[in-house]
């Protein structure tokens with residue numbers, strides 16, 4: 193029955209079979225969830241952050257559970273561009289799902305180095321620019337909190353994308369997220385993804401020290417969901433709607449109801465992150481749940497649900 197419903201979406205000119213992604217950093221490079229789900233059932237897949245050089249990441253412990261969420265301070269641990277191309281790209285080449293490469297770096301030239309090498313790869317649908325990671329000393333969020341820097345990095349990367357889609361991932365803890373979103377769009381972003389995590393701390397009261405070796409980490413999971421929904425709605429109303437820029441909404445999504453909230457708020461697509469650690473197959477369940485919702489609410493085209501938040 194649910195097969196008859198078409199929930200495909202046009203995401204910045206790219207046709208996605210459905211609006212459900214997995215979020216960067218929570219599902220590896222491509223095939224790590226293969227024992228649990230068929231990745232090709234997703235609307236889109238986003239790799240963990242790739243940097244020009246390999247990174248060990250921050251010292252451990254670098255994750256800790258919180259009430260309704262978790263903190264992570266992974267610090268972009270990844271194999272680096274060369275090994276990614278050698279070992280992971282061949283796996284990605286076999287997938288039919290659109291794959292986005294999440295790119296990070298300490299300097300603009302590092303971001304460019306990654307994008308330049310991957311721009312000609314047929315198998316890659318686009319890039320997600322991580323300028324919102326709170327867990328590194330250099331780069332990351334430092335690019336994503338100042339509109340001038342957002343413009344500079346976005347336009348520099350856009351020039352090297354080879355026409356592939358560029359999605360800019362926004363940090364939530366800024367004075368006005370719409371100012372940052374506008375800067376990204378004016379500099380050439382084709383899509384926006386939001387939100388990344390909030391800097392936070394957990395303290396061990398016996399040692400009176402932070403639990404994470406990095407002291408702070410990024411808060412994710414259900415605890416941040418209402419803030420994420422609000423920020424998606426704000427960016428949709430103030431920036432994305434008029435300019436027809438699609439939003440990939442994320443932050444605490446665990447099930448179809450959560451995903452539908454984001455879509456009503458203005459997201460054209462959604463991503464599940466932290467929820468994958470609890471239920472690795474959750475993204476596929478979310479797709480089915482969205483279809484069921486559309487049937488029971490007589491929605492024939494999911495696009496009618498995007499930004500359909502009532503007022504008053």
Ligand SMILES: Cc1cc2nc3c(=O)[nH]c(=O)nc-3n(C[C@H](O)[C@H](O)[C@H](O)COP(=O)(O)O)c2cc1C
Nearest residue numbers: 215216217241264322387388412413443444465466
């Ligand atoms: C363990 C972990 C690792 C993450 N790594 C990355 C990353 O490499 N790059 C990135 O842009 N975001 C990363 N994120 C942020 C998520 O992609 C997402 O923006 C955030 O967690 C909010 O969604 P959620 O509440 O569904 O997890 C990471 C999140 C977690 C929990």
